[in-house]
Amino acid sequence: QLGNEGRVDLHEGLDKDVHDHYVAATSPGIIYKELFILGSRVSEGGDAAPGHIRAYDVHTGKLVWIFHTIPHPGEVGYDTWEDSTAYKHLGGANAWGGFSLDEKRGILFAPTGSVSFDFYGGKRKGQDLFGNSVLAIDAATGKYRWHFQTIHHDVWDKDLPTPPALITIKKDGKEIDAVAQPTKNGFLFLLERETGKPIYPIEEIEVPHQSELIGEKLWPTQPIPSFPKPFARQTLTENDLNDLVPDSSYQELKQRFAILKHGGMFEPPTFNGTIFFPGLDGGSEWGGPAFDPETNLFYVNVNEMPWVLKMMEVDYSKTRKENYLQAGERLYKINCLPCHGPERKGSGNYPSIVEANKKYSTQTFTELISSGRRMMPAFKNFSKDESTAIASFILDLKSEQQKEFKSVAVKVDSFRMLRYNITGYNKFTTKEGYAGIKPPWGTLNAVNLSTGEIEWKIPFGEIKEFKAKGIITGSENYGGPVVTKSGLLFIAATLDGKLRAFNKWNGKLLWETNLPNPGFATPSVYEVNGKEFLVIPCGGGKLRTKSGDSYVAFALK
Structure with a gap:
């Protein structure tokens, strides 16, 4: 019998009493041989449970191994924490977005979120391993293989939102099995699959590290990949503000912009307010990327919505x-x-x-x-x-x-x-509710992993009132693409409720259809009796769209 009458309580087996904490699963986990490996979603506040990764026997539900994403004494990463007792109290560093698995090598790849609380690190001084990291774990034993941290001491809620793509690329005439991890900040980290060594140079660049929050100790540098180029905008200036709105709205937007802290993507949170751009939802999001070995193109859809975070004393x-x-x-x-x-x-x-x-x-x-x-x-x-x-x-x-x-x-x-909290999760928008930045507000991108250049980029998604004026602005989008050998790239994801097919070589729109509700998900392509199909769940609900509960399938000819 599996667990207790067919159930396993995820509050148990975390090496800490978390019966009064929030622990759930938002991704389906992954099967490796006789193991079911699972991450978790936890609170993002000071009351967060630890986001440790666990493997269960598929027959009995018995816990087989646990990987501490906040290391315990004697484990790799423990000595990077200034407070030697932090592991007893802190939570987060959870793999809420799911996993990738190299079944042949027996390596599990886990993308983690930040250590909680998201926006103030006074109780978690240090790099915060293994928050915001790509973790390589032995799938059979749960033993550490390697890690790469994409943000040190995160105070911007820049979780790794999606599992990395396991791809093979060519460099200097050699084929390299790689891990390709997209981020909310619009970077793509390319790492050797067996060692975690960067395939191209990644530099530690000095960033703003003075905070007005008492007790905060920001990390002075952040890793910036030299290859490929970022797939999202990463700076916001007055010249970038949305000028498609009436002048009175534009002037009001400029006034608000002037009093908010702004600049680069690593400006720290402030009491007066800091613009986070790329925003809390990317850059890349949980829909994940697609990779085509024929074109060597890495496809990723992007949000370009600035957010504003203000801190307050509790x-x-x-x-x-x-x-x-x-x-x-x-x-x-x-x-x-x-x-x-x-x-x-x-x-x-x-x-x-x-x-x-x-x-x-x-x-x-x-x-x-x-x-x-x-x-x-x-x-x-x-x-x-x-x-x-x-x-x-x-x-x-x-x-x-x-x-x-x-x-x-x-x-x-x-x-x-915690001494500090935020006043709310607020997007930086015009009075009309549009993004405070000039379009595009969402894009679909093809990153060439041979050259490092953006092969093509198109606005992705339509806002009907601007489309009526002949302006395709793009929109926020959630869900990922799938690519086929026949030359097609399928993706839904947009709030306009469409499913689209693009030419994978140049981004030209080939076909589109209206779904019953927006498909905030990644389509699946499958074959039955030699015939190929595509299915997309149409749940809607996000971005104040109508909710639904249908799946829609299409035959591919």
Whole structure:
């Protein structure tokens, strides 16, 4: 029998008690021989569980091995941490995007996210291994093979969003089995598959490393690959601001831009606000790339949306006596504000909860807090009174708000008590809601791995009001491409809800069709009885598009 009545609790087997932490799986894991190898999604705050990688026996569900992505004493990487006890408290460094597997060599490749909390590293001083790293792990034993860290001490939420592509390239007349890792910053890191050695030079370049946040210790350099060229824009100046909007909107955009910290991609977070560009969603995202050995082209779709992050100091103090309303507001600011914003109107990809009382009762809302849903983590550490207090604040429960709140003294890990948090996830947009940068806002790219040049780049996705004026702006997009030997590149991913086929050699659009809902996913190509098919899930929902639950399949002639 597998596990406990057919189930294995992912809270168990992490070498730490995380029963009150959020642990889930957003990618399907991978099979190697008799092992099922799985990463995880965890909270991105101070309450994050560790993102260790685990392998289970496929028959019994028994844990066979664990790889500590935040190293324990005696393990590779442990001595890079300034605080020798950090591994006991910190979380994150999780492989939420899935894996690649070289089955012949028995090597698992895992792309990891940042160590939590995402935007302040005062409790995690050092390089933060193995956060933001490509990890090569022995698939049979879980033993360390090699690693390459693409960002040191990340304070920009630049997780590696997708598994690397396992490709073979030619250099100096020799074929090299490689790992090709795209990043949110628009870089492509090319590494030797067996050793992790860079195939082309990667330089450590000095970057801004002075922070106004007390206790922060930024890393002074970051790795920059010399080959190939970046596939996304990496700087934002006043000349790059969106001038397709009315002049009054353009002037207001310039005024906001002038007071925000801006420049390169490694400008640190500030209280006044810093523009992150490339943004939190890339560059490259979780849809992943495609590679064609015939053309030696590496295909990747890109987001070009700037984001704005502002830091704030967290006030953990409370009055001697609180009612439910006061306690709920305090708890909201500590736990919920970063995603839903100070006015509960939502931010980035997170929804408004201003009218949550029209959708939830006290019972269903507190159940949601405990269980989590989709992008929302579960707050299993909340007491019943704390959940009810937050409900009284968010749902505006007048009958509950004036009741006395009686808190229960519990021991709290000081590593969870972060001095700073963010005021919300906010895109840098015009008053109309368009990206604050000139188009294209999304692109489809073919990177030539023989020359290092961008072979072709096209705007990807349409905004109907600009298309009506003859302007193809591109759009934010989520989902990846697939390429065929017959010369076609298929991709959905855009908010306009289309599936498109391009000429893989030059990027010319050959065919497109409307899907019932946007296909924020990567298509699959398969064959049955000699006939080739393509299928795409059409879930929609992201970018405020209509949700759906259909799969659409096409026959390829």
